Amino acid sequence: xxxxxxxxxxxxxxxxxxxxxxxxxxxxxxxxxxxxxxxxxxxxxxxxxxxxxxxxxxxxxxxxxxxxxxxxxxxxxxxxxxxxxxx
Numbered sequence: 001x002x003x004x005x006x007x008x009x010x011x012x013x014x015x016x017x018x019x020x021x022x023x024x025x026x027x028x029x030x031x032x033x034x035x036x037x038x039x040x041x042x043x044x045x046x047x048x049x050x051x052x053x054x055x056x057x058x059x060x061x062x063x064x065x066x067x068x069x070x071x072x073x074x075x076x077x078x079x080x081x082x083x084x085x086x087x
Contacts, residue, residue, distance in 0.1 A: 031079040 005011050021038040026037045040046030044060075055063060 030075055032082060 001014075001016075003011055003013070021039070024039040024041075026039050027035040028037060
Protein backbone atom coordinates (compact mmCIF):
# COMPACT_ATOMS: atom_id res chain seq x y z
CA UNK A 1 0.00 0.00 0.00
CA UNK A 2 1.33 3.42 -0.92
CA UNK A 3 0.14 6.69 0.65
CA UNK A 4 1.19 10.31 0.24
CA UNK A 5 1.15 13.00 2.89
CA UNK A 6 -0.90 16.12 2.37
CA UNK A 7 0.51 19.66 2.31
CA UNK A 8 0.65 19.69 6.14
CA UNK A 9 2.46 16.34 6.36
CA UNK A 10 -0.57 14.32 7.44
CA UNK A 11 -0.94 10.71 6.42
CA UNK A 12 -4.42 9.26 6.14
CA UNK A 13 -4.89 5.55 6.74
CA UNK A 14 -7.74 3.72 5.01
CA UNK A 15 -10.80 2.87 7.09
CA UNK A 16 -10.16 -0.88 6.91
CA UNK A 17 -6.64 -0.39 8.34
CA UNK A 18 -7.97 1.78 11.19
CA UNK A 19 -10.72 -0.75 11.92
CA UNK A 20 -8.18 -3.58 12.03
CA UNK A 21 -5.35 -1.87 13.95
CA UNK A 22 -6.95 1.12 15.69
CA UNK A 23 -6.36 4.85 15.63
CA UNK A 24 -3.14 5.15 17.67
CA UNK A 25 0.30 4.34 16.27
CA UNK A 26 3.89 4.66 17.36
CA UNK A 27 6.14 6.09 14.65
CA UNK A 28 9.54 4.44 14.62
CA UNK A 29 12.34 6.05 12.62
CA UNK A 30 14.87 3.51 11.36
CA UNK A 31 18.02 4.21 9.31
CA UNK A 32 16.35 3.20 6.05
CA UNK A 33 12.63 3.68 6.61
CA UNK A 34 9.80 4.68 8.92
CA UNK A 35 7.46 2.13 10.50
CA UNK A 36 4.05 2.50 12.14
CA UNK A 37 3.16 0.21 15.02
CA UNK A 38 -0.36 0.10 16.47
CA UNK A 39 -0.59 1.08 20.13
CA UNK A 40 -3.15 -0.67 22.30
CA UNK A 41 -5.27 1.42 24.64
CA UNK A 42 -3.63 -0.59 27.41
CA UNK A 43 -0.27 -1.73 25.95
CA UNK A 44 0.61 -3.97 28.90
CA UNK A 45 -2.73 -5.72 28.67
CA UNK A 46 -2.22 -6.23 24.94
CA UNK A 47 1.22 -7.66 25.57
CA UNK A 48 -0.11 -10.00 28.26
CA UNK A 49 -2.81 -11.20 25.87
CA UNK A 50 -0.13 -11.89 23.25
CA UNK A 51 2.42 -13.72 25.42
CA UNK A 52 0.41 -14.99 28.37
CA UNK A 53 2.44 -15.43 31.53
CA UNK A 54 5.80 -15.84 29.75
CA UNK A 55 7.23 -12.84 31.63
CA UNK A 56 5.51 -13.41 34.96
CA UNK A 57 7.65 -12.01 37.77
CA UNK A 58 10.01 -10.14 35.44
CA UNK A 59 10.88 -6.50 36.12
CA UNK A 60 9.24 -4.24 33.51
CA UNK A 61 12.18 -1.80 33.54
CA UNK A 62 14.66 -4.58 32.84
CA UNK A 63 12.49 -5.97 30.04
CA UNK A 64 12.23 -2.51 28.44
CA UNK A 65 15.97 -1.96 28.67
CA UNK A 66 16.75 -5.35 27.16
CA UNK A 67 14.22 -4.81 24.37
CA UNK A 68 15.67 -1.39 23.51
CA UNK A 69 19.20 -2.80 23.43
CA UNK A 70 18.07 -5.63 21.18
CA UNK A 71 16.31 -3.24 18.81
CA UNK A 72 19.36 -0.97 18.66
CA UNK A 73 21.58 -3.95 17.79
CA UNK A 74 19.17 -5.14 15.12
CA UNK A 75 18.87 -1.69 13.53
CA UNK A 76 22.64 -1.20 13.58
CA UNK A 77 23.22 -4.63 12.01
CA UNK A 78 20.65 -3.88 9.30
CA UNK A 79 22.19 -0.47 8.57
CA UNK A 80 25.68 -2.03 8.36
CA UNK A 81 24.40 -4.80 6.06
CA UNK A 82 22.77 -2.28 3.73
CA UNK A 83 25.87 -0.09 3.72
CA UNK A 84 28.02 -3.09 2.74
CA UNK A 85 25.60 -3.91 -0.09
CA UNK A 86 25.81 -0.33 -1.40
CA UNK A 87 29.62 -0.38 -1.53
